[in-house]
Amino acid sequence: MRALAPHQISLLKQQGLGSYPLVTAEQIHGHAVALVTESSASPFEGVDGLLTTTRGITLGISVADCAPVWLVAKNGSAGGLLHSGKKGTELGIVPEGIRTLCSTAHLLPQDLILIIGPCIRPPCYEVDFAGDIRRQAIEAGISSIHDDGICTACHPESYYSYRRELGLTGRMLATLTLLPQ
Numbered sequence: 534m535r536a537l538a539p540h541q542i543s544l545l546k547q548q549g550l551g552s553y554p555l556v557t558a559e560q561i562h563g564h565a566v567a568l569v570t571e572s573s574a575s576p577f578e579g580v581d582g583l584l585t586t587t588r589g590i591t592l593g594i595s596v597a598d599c600a601p602v603w604l605v606a607k608n609g610s611a612g613g614l615l616h617s618g619k620k621g622t623e624l625g626i627v628p629e630g631i632r633t634l635c636s637t638a639h640l641l642p643q644d645l646i647l648i649i650g651p652c653i654r655p656p657c658y659e660v661d662f663a664g665d666i667r668r669q670a671i672e673a674g675i676s677s678i679h680d681d682g683i684c685t686a687c688h689p690e691s692y693y694s695y696r697r698e699l700g701l702t703g704r705m706l707a708t709l710t711l712l713p714q
């Protein structure tokens with residue numbers, strides 16, 4: 534399950550990201566986040582969120598119904614990628630990621646943009662964790678929040694869905710790279 538599909542590697546290459554090291558997270562549905570540097574091993578053990586201020590490293594989080602959440606500094610100096618499903622959202626990985634990224638990169642919450650990616654949502658799922666993520670972000674002081682409201686279970690042509698496919702499914706790879714200047 535950790536193996537990257539060849540098409541994901543070729544997509545990274547198509548986007549001009551093929552030469553950057555990819556660091557993924559072990560993803561244990563927890564709330565721990567880690568700072569990724571040039572010397573970080575992949576997958577980063579014990580965490581569900583990856584943060585970086587280093588250019589030229591691609592962060593990767595696998596999802597299939599849980600939300601990928603991007604945190605990006607408006608000035609381009611830092612970014613993070615979080616795996617926030619029902620459990621991770623309850624445990625507060627989003628506020629944890631915001632706090633840690635701000636303290637690491639000397640930023641304020643209002644310096645960040647938060648993006649919620651495709652994930653399973655009501656009525657396909659009984660818990661509106663995307664709504665909870667939005668509330669957590671607002672409480673943390675973020676005002677720039679983007680969410681296209683896409684439900685993975687409603688779009689079998691575009692997204693894998695763990696629940697729709699009863700567990701026999703692939704994973705999507707969300708990525709974030711701070712490009713070298």
Ligand SMILES: [Zn+2]
Pocket residue numbers: 654655656657684685686687
């Ligand atoms: Zn749906």
